[in-house]
Amino acid sequence: MKQNILVHRPTDLSRRWAQGIVNHYAADAKVSDISIQSVSVGTSTRLRVLVNHDAPHIVPLRWFVKTPSLAIKSRIITALPRLLHKEVHFYQSLSKASPVKLPHILAAQTRCCHGSTLVMTDLAESGFTPGQPDDALSIHQARQVIKQLARFHAHYWNNRQLLQTHRWLSGFNNRAEHYMGNLLAVPLMKQGLKLAVNLVPINLHKPALHYAANRHRITQSLATGPQTLVHHDCHPGNLFWQDEQPGFLDWQLVRMGEGIGDVAYFLATSLKPDCRRAHEAELLNLYRESLTKHGVEEIDDKNLYQRYRAHLSYAFEAMIVTLAVGGMMERSSNIELIKRTSAAVYDHDSLVALSVGS
Structure with a gap:
């Protein structure tokens, strides 16, 4: 995915941002709205979002978005070793060959000095x-x-x-x-x-x-x-x-x-x-x-x-x-x-x- 999907704060989750991810799977689909359902802050910031669009048979409506932690102490602990960066790389390069069950990844991106973002199907959407x-x-x-x-x-x-x-x-x-x-x-x-x-x-x-x-x-x-x-x-x-x-x-x-x-x-x-x-x-x-x-x-x-x-x-x-x-x-x-x-x-x-x- 060539689109920049990096998210630094919850307000970055815009309709345009979601549109780029949806269009990667369904080129003609239209996103009408995106709303944040919950925000949890720990070693990372975890957001559950509802993305309303007209191709739910191709792309799920409920997403789980993972970004660097908004908590200062947690961010300091995780930023230098770039832990989320490592997780993105795992999903990008090793997950397909993994012999164990993993979540379904919709988009993932990491850039040196610019952070990392991971977007996956919400577990409940997949029946997990x-x-x-x-x-x-x-x-x-x-x-x-x-x-x-x-x-x-x-x-x-x-x-x-x-x-x-x-x-x-x-x-x-x-x-x-x-x-x-x-x-x-x-x-x-x-x-x-x-x-x-x-x-x-x-x-x-x-x-x-x-x-x-x-x-x-x-x-x-x-x-x-x-x-x-x-x-x-x-x-x-x-x-x-x-x-x-x-x-x-x-x-x-x-x-x-x-x-x-x-x-x-x-x-x-x-x-x-x-x-x-x-x-x-x-x-x-x-x-x-x-x-x-x-x-x-x-x-x-x-x-x-x-x-x-x-x-x-x-x-x-x-x-x-x-x-x-x-x-x-x-x-x-x-x-x-x-x-x-x-x-x-x-x-x-x-x-x-x-x-x-x-």
Whole structure:
């Protein structure tokens, strides 16, 4: 699509803007009106809009538009590493070959120093049910997600050409993200623990601060296993459902990494602690079996568990940092996910083990 569709604020959503997108699919169609149904501001600004036009059999009427965050703190955190830029590139260059269900993209554009905009069909228009960040998934739902994660990871397993073919997966964006994460790790962890009050067991505070102080070394150690393409933010709010089958949203953090990191993040955020404890071993075994089914060989059970245990630390860090920054997730959802991830790292001594390992 050659038309400039970049949006910087909600008022940029004009009839003319929508007309250009509609005409890409139906040259003679006419847009009569566009109205904003809702605006949600977090790590990005998310707008649901109704576009009235005369070709609804070709182009949907309800759209979901994603633009850089209007919240200053969230925008600072996401702008330098250009997270939305990365998501646009994912949909433009990798989504067609993806083996998992993704939303239908109508238009996407990114320009250096000018921002990024993503336009997709509203999930409800396609008959999908969007997840919420604090959803507590059933064991049946968890099994479905684990099988799809394994399928996705196996598809890109040890694909060394990805970084060469898709340079946006590495380079400046990743360096900026790692630099900012390491620079802000200690103050954000301190602030997050302070705001969390009694949500995090007191005996996790010291190892959590140690983790933050040694974040650069620890994140390097968490990237030493077999490499594949990972979502890196697989919580319930980034899922959608159709006939009990999951789809995956929000690819701003997509990167090369260890597949078990996605599994750890998903189980720590998506299951109530008692449910996770009861089914964790089964789900890890299902992940290993599913990888094998899709052609990945030589998965060692003991090593898989140890890597899972280590990667739980990132899920915990992500939720604490989200609370510290503020405005990136509904506070009630953030609080619930802190409870879940705290329980996971506590159950497995994940932070303590990382502290001992330094």
